[in-house]
Amino acid sequence: MSEVSTGAGTPPEGWEAPRERWLSTVVSPAFGPRSVLLEVAVRLLVPSVLVFSVFLLVSGHDRPGGGFAGGLVASMAFVLRYIAGGRHELAAGMPLKPNTLLALGLLLSGVTAGLPLFGGGELLEVFKAKADLPVFGEVTFASYLVFESGVFLIVVGLVLSVVAALGARMEAEEEEARAGRRRRRARNKGGAQ
Amino acid sequence: MTTLLAVPFLVPVLGAAAALLLRSYRRGQQAVSVVTLLLVVLAAAELVRSTADGTVLTSQAGGWEAPIGITVVADPLTALLLLVSSVVLLVVLLYAIGQDTAGLSRATPAVFHPIYLVLTAGVCLSFLAGDLFNLFVGFEIMLTASYALITQAPTRARVRASMIYTVVSLTSSILFLTGIALVYGATGTVNMADIALRLDTAPEPLRMVLALMFLVVFGIKAAIVPMHFWLPDSYPVALTRISAIFAALLTKVAVYAVIRTQTLLFARDDTSAVIMWLAIATMVVGILGALVQDDVNRIMSFALVSHIGFMLFGLALGSAAGLAGVIVYLVHHIVVQASLFLVNGLIRQYVGHTSLRALRGLTAISPMLALLFFLPAMSLAGLPPMSGFVAKVALFQAGAEAGGWLAWTGVAAGVATSLLTLMAIFRVWVRAFWGVPLPDVVEAGERLRGRRSGGALLMAGATGAMVALGLVLAALSGPLTDLAFTAARDLLGGGAYLQAVLGGAS
Numbered sequence: 001m002s003e004v005s006t007g008a009g010t011p012p013e014g015w016e017a018p019r020e021r022w023l024s025t026v027v028s029p030a031f032g033p034r035s036v037l038l039e040v041a042v043r044l045l046v047p048s049v050l051v052f053s054v055f056l057l058v059s060g061h062d063r064p065g066g067g068f069a070g071g072l073v074a075s076m077a078f079v080l081r082y083i084a085g086g087r088h089e090l091a092a093g094m095p096l097k098p099n100t101l102l103a104l105g106l107l108l109s110g111v112t113a114g115l116p117l118f119g120g121g122e123l124l125e126v127f128k129a130k131a132d133l134p135v136f137g138e139v140t141f142a143s144y145l146v147f148e149s150g151v152f153l154i155v156v157g158l159v160l161s162v163v164a165a166l167g168a169r170m171e172a173e174e175e176e177a178r179a180g181r182r183r184r185r186a187r188n189k190g191g192a193q
Numbered sequence: 194m195t196t197l198l199a200v201p202f203l204v205p206v207l208g209a210a211a212a213l214l215l216r217s218y219r220r221g222q223q224a225v226s227v228v229t230l231l232l233v234v235l236a237a238a239e240l241v242r243s244t245a246d247g248t249v250l251t252s253q254a255g256g257w258e259a260p261i262g263i264t265v266v267a268d269p270l271t272a273l274l275l276l277v278s279s280v281v282l283l284v285v286l287l288y289a290i291g292q293d294t295a296g297l298s299r300a301t302p303a304v305f306h307p308i309y310l311v312l313t314a315g316v317c318l319s320f321l322a323g324d325l326f327n328l329f330v331g332f333e334i335m336l337t338a339s340y341a342l343i344t345q346a347p348t349r350a351r352v353r354a355s356m357i358y359t360v361v362s363l364t365s366s367i368l369f370l371t372g373i374a375l376v377y378g379a380t381g382t383v384n385m386a387d388i389a390l391r392l393d394t395a396p397e398p399l400r401m402v403l404a405l406m407f408l409v410v411f412g413i414k415a416a417i418v419p420m421h422f423w424l425p426d427s428y429p430v431a432l433t434r435i436s437a438i439f440a441a442l443l444t445k446v447a448v449y450a451v452i453r454t455q456t457l458l459f460a461r462d463d464t465s466a467v468i469m470w471l472a473i474a475t476m477v478v479g480i481l482g483a484l485v486q487d488d489v490n491r492i493m494s495f496a497l498v499s500h501i502g503f504m505l506f507g508l509a510l511g512s513a514a515g516l517a518g519v520i521v522y523l524v525h526h527i528v529v530q531a532s533l534f535l536v537n538g539l540i541r542q543y544v545g546h547t548s549l550r551a552l553r554g555l556t557a558i559s560p561m562l563a564l565l566f567f568l569p570a571m572s573l574a575g576l577p578p579m580s581g582f583v584a585k586v587a588l589f590q591a592g593a594e595a596g597g598w599l600a601w602t603g604v605a606a607g608v609a610t611s612l613l614t615l616m617a618i619f620r621v622w623v624r625a626f627w628g629v630p631l632p633d634v635v636e637a638g639e640r641l642r643g644r645r646s647g648g649a650l651l652m653a654g655a656t657g658a659m660v661a662l663g664l665v666l667a668a669l670s671g672p673l674t675d676l677a678f679t680a681a682r683d684l685l686g687g688g689a690y691l692q693a694v695l696g697g698a699s
Contacts, residue, residue, distance in 0.1 A: 099213055103307075106210035114203050117196045123203070123265070124255040 023081070025088045034085065042084040049077040057152050058145065067148030071155025078160060087168035090160075098164055101157030109150030112143060195252040197243075198265045200236035201275055201317035202331075205229055209310035216303040223290050226306045230283040233313065237279045240272040247679045249693035251323065259695050260387040264323030266694055269680035270520060271320045274449055277524050278320070280662065281441050281531045282313050288535055288655035289434040295648025297542060299346035300432055312338035312438070319446050323694055324384045325373050328450060332369070332414070336362050339443060342435045343427065350430045358427035365413035372406045379403070386694035389457050389687065404459035405467070411454070414447035417505065418475040421498045425482065428497075429490035433538025436490065440497050441531035445523055448504050452519065455508060456684045469509035469599050475502030476610040483617040489537050489547040489625065492617055493530070496573060499610055500526055506603045507588050514591035516681035521673055522584040525572070528663045529581065532569035535656040536562070540625075542652070544637045549621065554630030558638025561653070563626050568660050570622070572667070574615040580666040585611060587674065 022039035053074035060066030082090040096104075116125035127143045208229030215221040244250060244267060254263040267275070286309065292298045315335030322328040340362070343355040377383055379399055380391040392400055409420070416424040424444070428436045455464060479499025486492045504526075507519035539562055540555065541547050556563040572579035585607065592604040630638070666673065683689050 099216060103210045103213035106206060106213070110203060110207045110210060114199060114207070117199060122195055122253060122256045123199045124263075126255065 023085045023089055024092045025085055027086065027088045038084045042080045046077045046080060049080070050074060053077070053152075057148060060148060061142060061144060067151030068155055070148075071152040072159070074152065075156045075159035078156070079163060082163055082167060087171050090163065090168060094160060098157045098161035101153050101160065103157075105150045105153030105155075105157055107150070108153065109147050112147040112150065115143075197236055197239055198250060198252040198267055198321060201233050201279070201321065202314045204232050204236075205310040205314035205317065209307040209314070212306040212310060216307075219293070219302055222302065222306045223293075226286055226310060227283070227290070229310055230279060230286055230313065233279040233317065234276070234283055237272065237276040240267050241269075241276050241676075244269045244272045245676060245679065247683050247689060249683065249689050251693045259323075260382050260384045263327055264384060264386075264694055265321045265327075266323035266690070267321060268683050268690055268693075269676060270449070270452070270684060273520065273524065273676060273680060274445070274527075275317060275320050277527050278316055278442055278445075279313070281527055281659070282309075282316075282438065284655050284659050284662070285434050285437050285441075285531060285535070287658075288437075288538070288652050291648045291651030291653075291655060292434065292542075293648070294651065295646050297648070297652075298432070300434075301345065304341070305345060308338045308341050309438075312342065316442055316446055320449060323386070325376060325388070326383045328385075328453075329366075329369055329373060332446070332450075333366065335443065335446065336366065339439065343431045343439075345432050345435060348430075354427040354430045357423050361413060361423040365410050368406065368413075369410045372403065372410055375406070376403060384694070385453070385457055386691045389460070389691065390695075392458060400459060401464070404455065404464050407454045407458075408451065408464065408467070408471075411447045411451045412471070415444050415451060415501055416498050417471050417501060418478040418498065421475070421479065421501075424498055425486075425491055425494040428494050429488065433534060433541060437531045437534035437538065440494065440534050441527045444497065444501060445527055448501060448523060451505070452508055452516070452684070456516070457687060457690065460685075460687060465509045465511050466599065468505050469603055472502045472505035472509055473603055473606045475499065475505060476606050477502075480610045480613040480617065484613060484620070487549045489540065489549065489552075489621055490534070492621060493533050493537060496614060496617060497530055499614070500573070502610065503585070503588060503607060506607060507591060509603070510591050510595045510600060512591055512595055513678065513681045513685055514594055515588070516684055517674065517677040518584065518587035518591050520677035520680050521580075521587050521670070524673065524677075525580040525584045525663070525666055528659065528666060529569045529572045532656065532659040532663055533566070533573065535659055536566045536569070539565070539653065539656055543641050544634055549624045551631065552625040552634065553628045554626070554634055556626045557630045558634060558641065565653075565656055565660050566626065567622070569663050570618045572663050574618055575611045576615070578667055580663055580670060583667060583670040583674070587677075 022036070022043040053070045055070075056065035056073055057067055057070035060070065078090060078094055081093045085092075113124050116122060116127075124147075129141045131139050131141065133139050208225055211225045212222045215225060240250070247269060249266060249268045251259075251267075252265045253259060254265065256262070289298075289300075289305065289309075293300070293302050312335055315331050315333070315338055317331075319328060319331030319335060322331050340355065340359050343358055344351055373383060376388060379395055380388050382388055382391060392403075413420045428439050430436075431439065455468070476499050479495050479497075479502060483492045483495035483499060486495060500522075504519045504522050507515040507522065509515075537547050540552070543559065543562070544552065544555075546552075568579070572581040575581040575585040589604050589607060592600045592607070
């Protein structure tokens with residue numbers, strides 16, 4: 001495995017650093033070096049993982065899947081980016097804060113659950129609409145897709161806030177501690193001279 | 194009706210989402226929380242009004258009929274507990290807002306408000322759940338929120354306490370889930386009304402095992418002796434607002450679950466002797482614990498354990514009078530326990546700690562504080578004319594009516610516990626409130642005078658409102674007892690509940 005950013009020893013003669021950027025950030029994470037292999041794998045996997053999560057969400061109403069499973073798969077895409085590129089990569093991939101995602105998901109699910117009450121229906125009652133679309137053929141839309149999308153957002157928000165609390169924040173603390181050690185070492189060296 | 198039944202858990206969830214979005218606007222967050230809880234209070238009041246004659250309201254989520262779909266049920270007991278809980282939640286929220294406004298708290302409001310509303314949703318859903326699994330979900334929502342709340346403003350002691358709390362709660366949750374699986378295996382349904390019908394034909398030993406299993410599950414959460422050890426270790430160290438809500442509501446939700454399962458699901462099984470012995474043990478062990486403690490918060494926590502025993506005592510009697518006594522006691526105890534913890538919070542705020550060793554002469558620096566402590570404390574001990582007196586008399590009367598040596602033993606234990614409670618309270622009174630103030634207490638009093646702000650006034654006002662609520666309960670004890678009797682008859686008859694939930698299907 002080629003480790004680019006360790007700086008231990010010089011690369012062999014005639015070796016050229018890769019010019020291709022696989023991820024959107026280049027800052028190396030606090031824990032361990034970046035791995036090109038992982039970066040390439042993540043670059044290739046993330047889009048398909050996200051598409052698969054949407055497939056699970058949409059197909060969930062009468063087959064295995066649903067908002068919860070879809071949300072877990074989608075959050076794995078973000079976790080992969082985090083593992084490959086650290087917290088800056090995670091921040092680049094997700095513009096919203098985990099808490100905002102959680103709140104939006106709760107609102108979406110809660111409103112869909114409560115909306116039928118205003119029309120004189122029951123809590124969580126489902127509305128369906130059928131349509132004939134040119135490419136897809138007959139498509140059924142049911143209001144629980146909206147509810148499940150809320151669940152999807154909640155799960156993604158939850159996993160991301162766990163990653164933020166147990167990964168990204170610890171990483172930031174580690175970086176800070178490392179910078180502190182470096183400063184102290186520099187000071188000590190200055191004192192000795 | 195359906196809308197009314199959905200408000201107590203749906204509105205707090207939406208409120209939590211809004212509070213989470215507004216996390217950088219403190220005022221907006223506070224407004225959202227207050228409005229949400231006001232809505233819940235109004236809905237609960239309307240529920241009490243429409244169930245006061247013993248009607249049972251139901252709502253079938255998604256339009257699926259009872260044994261298949263999720264049922265939300267409100268009978269008089271549920272409605273009454275919803276009303277009291279939501280009022281207490283609102284008052285404690287005002288206390289918390291006062292504390293945050295005064296800048297006296299290290300809690301993170303951005304996290305506190307959403308989680309507090311989620312806790313509200315969990316408590317309300319537990320009361321309203323019509324099937325066992327939904328009851329479990331309600332409990333989990335409530336407990337998950339409480340895991341986060343107990344470590345607000347984390348210190349070493351709080352993290353340690355939350356470890357105990359979380360591990361014990363999770364253990365009981367696992368048992369709960371196992372119990373639901375066993376019930377489903379035996380009856381093929383999780384709808385409580387349906388289970389009640391189908392358990393009729395189940396073999397007796399099986400019913401007994403299930404009944405005892407649920408007693409253990411809710412016994413852990415309600416802190417029934419010998420499953421109480423976690424409570425005095427975890428509640429007192431949390432922030433005041435949080436220990437007040439935990440002490441007032443969390444154990445009571447578990448007591449409600451004990452009442453619901455033992456009267457509805459296992460009504461024909463004789464667990465009453467077991468419950469009576471547990472009640473006696475809980476009363477006596479709890480109050481003996483309170484007598485040897487040195488910290489006001491810990492004394493109140495042990496008293497809390499002890500007074501859970503009174504509620505079990507009424508349940509064990511199994512008569513309408515006994516259950517009515519339990520319901521009055523539940524209402525009284527929710528309010529009184531919340532008041533006492535809020536007053537302890539004020540003491541902690543003024544002096545910096547609640548240890549009896551270093552408190553003396555609080556009356557001299559704040560007579561109002563002494564009054565705020567005195568009233569609910571007398572109510573807790575059951576002195577007339579407080580609400581505690583009404584509740585205890587109702588229970589003892591029911592015990593005397595039931596007769597038999599076991600019931601009389603229970604009454605004797607109850608009377609002894611009341612006297613010992615009085616003793617524990619006088620210990621606090623004499624050591625903390627009477628006497629010549631210690632130098633640092635005097636100093637705290639002087640600091641206090643120089644630091645009057647709107648927030649501090651709101652804190653004291655909320656505490657005063659809670660204490661006043663206890664007095665109102667005493668004044669309203671007539672209508673309250675009537676309502677409790679209606680609720681108790683509904684619980685024991687069971688017919689109205691089954692009819693309302695299953696409708697034509699039964």
